[in-house]
Amino acid sequence: MRVFNSSPPSEAQTRTRILQAAQKLFASQGFDGTTTRDLAQAAGVAEGTLFRHFPNKKAILVEVATSGWVDILTDLLTELSEMGSYKAVAQVMRRRMWNLHKNVDLMKVCFMEVQFHPDLRDRIQSDVIEKMTDVAEAFFQTAMDKGIYRQTDAKLVAKVFLGMFAIAGFSNNTLMEPNASPQEMQQMAEGLADIFLNGVLAKE
DSSP states (O other), X not given: OOOOOOOOOOHHHHXXXXXXXXXXXXHHHOSTTOXXXXXXXXXXXXXXXXHHHOSSHHHHHHHXXXXXXXXXXXXXXXXXXXOSSTTTHHHHHHHHHHHXXXXXXXXXXXXTXXXXXXXXXXXXXXXIIHHHHHHHHHHHHHHHHTTSSOSSOHHHHXXXXXXXXXXXXXXXXXXXXXXXXHHHXXXXXXXXXXXXXXOSSOXX
């Protein structure tokens, strides 16, 4: 009886395994608490293979966090662009929050580890957030031009919205109890959307 060996993983598959292992370990042990040996073992590769793909551990953190922010904000802005109504912010926020809730490891790396690495924070700020803010600004400016949102600084509105969304996305450690139910998430999404759209002042 012939035994067929499965083909070895491709370079792209190996790189993905390293990044997935790094995301989990950086989230659970922290960047400083994770060694390259830990990463190689978790990814099922030799340390030499790890260094063939990345020059050092910091480069792996940069890749995980930067690509994570791109995914988070691209998903959000795609939803915004497809939104049937400029007032349907709550539905967008609820769906995105639920996705982020399911990817808590990525959230920990994106929101927590970045705070301890100014060079990484600066790169994400310039390479990711500024570009995404420009896209969001165009979205809100269009709503203002149509008279749906009141005329104000569209870039500032975009930054406020992305900031609210980021906090909401990490809500299992900030705004809400861990393991919040879908109903609780919906209530928070609707509350944030209401504050964003209507502010906090009583109508005169």
